[in-house]
């Protein structure tokens with residue numbers, strides 16, 4: 001099938017070996033859990049294998065032939081990954097996942113605060129030049145939102161607890177969008193940092209960035225973006241966003257697990273004290289002190305995630321080859337199909353916007369009188385893989401007054417048949433539990 | 437059908453008409469348990485009498501059919517029993533849940549709870565079935581601490 005947007009889904013599917021798998025008594029797998037983790041095309045698997053079979057060596061450490069080649073391969077991968085979001089390679093720190101990237105950012109504040117308390121000389125020795133914008137304390141605030149994944153909430157709770165700063169958040173509307181009506185009262189002169197999701201992994205709502213970025217800029221706060229659900233699913237250009245940092249996980253964009261990216265403005269990277277420390281992130285080391293490498297190496301302690309970076313670069317190449325705008329259009333089309341199908345089921349309610357305005361390709365639902373676990377079980381019984389639960393956004397669930405929901409998420413390799421299997425599975429769950 | 441072996445009639449019956457549902461006084465100890473993967477919750481109380489017998493189990497729970505039915509079956513299984521006997525059922529149920537579908541369970545010990553044998557084939561659902569039993573174990577533990 002070639003969709004109206006020109007995506008040849010059958011050809012795409014052939015690139016993903018796992019999609020020909022059968023599950024639960026030999027039924028074809030319908031994979032609708034890409035927002036949790038995406039499947040991997042053969043080119044990604046091949047790139048990792050080729051690296052291990054032909055090049056493998058420790059990066060930035062040896063002087064032998066393989067070490068040189070491995071270092072080049074790693075830095076070329078960084079370059080390719082940076083290009084994917086329109087950034088410079090020196091501004092891309094390769095970490096384990098978005099969770100680690102967000103911790104790196106949150107720790108920059110709590111470490112800077114602790115070091116500022118230790119005095120100017122001690123702080124400089126530990127790699128912190130004293131930028132007051134990173135120093136928190138009572139009277140300063142951190143702003144997140146009620147839509148956040150735990151990964152962009154708990155690290156900031158920790159930073160607030162360690163520094164005495166106040167944690168504030170933007171509330172949401174009943175349809176699961178950010179409510180900006182109190183923006184100016186929540187982001188204020190005392191706000192040091194705003195860290196916000198680009199797109200909710202539960203409701204699919206896309207954050208209206210412009211007013212938030214403008215407000216953060218106006219009060220002199222840093223603005224960070226959790227782009228886990230944006231970078232894999234739509235064209236993202238860091239230059240145009242106006243944010244100070246942005247992060248995402250490679251495994252959600254067809255890359256391997258164990259690799260994530262923190263992109264940040266050079267000036268921020270230069271100001272932040274080191275996060276993890278040890279080998280690879282230093283310039284010189286004496287028995288009692290060390291000096292530190294320039295970013296991005298400063299934030300990449302230990303042997304880097306080499307094969308993973310090379311796999312992620314291959315994923316970026318693969319997705320760019322198809323075209324991110326085309327993928328976004330395709331997901332939009334599938335989302336429209338899903339919303340239309342669900343609208344026919346009176347027992348099923350969508351958690352999140354029911355229109356396509358500023359909305360990504362995740363559809364979370366509640367089935368009246370049937371718990372999400374049981375809905376998921378019926379879908380699983382039909383070979384349909386969805387996510388059930390609170391989707392690591394417990395406060396959001398609480399705020400919406402729901403215990404758990406059932407989420408389908410669409411990606412480039414899904415087609416209309418997959419959407420139909422989801423909707424039919426929901427109808428089956430209704431009749432299975434209501435009929436008995 | 438696979439679904440029917442999971443959601444057996446006994447389970448569906450308990451899910452529809454939960455025995456002993458609601459929180460009651462008096463009680464000796466209480467336990468709250470959550471399943472962090474799905475957010476399901478149970479608050480369970482035990483009333484243990486002077487002879488170490490479980491006079492009542494009362495609970496409030498939010499969750500799937502499996503966890504709700506499990507709480508109801510638990511109530512029917514252990515009310516009126518000496519604590520020591522309740523704990524024998526608890527360990528038999530725990531063993532059944534860990535069996536990955538290899539054990540049918542002993543109806544002599546487990547009664548209605550053998551209906552959960554099918555759950556053990558779905559590792560993601562085992563926690564749902566165990567949640568009320570974890571609450572029972574914890575509540576009895578606390579109650580012992582109180583009476584000592």
Ligand SMILES: Cc1ncc(COP(=O)(O)O)c(C=O)c1O
Nearest residue numbers: 097098099149151201226228249
């Ligand atoms: C919006 C959002 N933020 C953060 C994360 C955390 O990603 P990871 O678990 O790969 O670090 C996820 C994925 O689960 C997500 O969807």
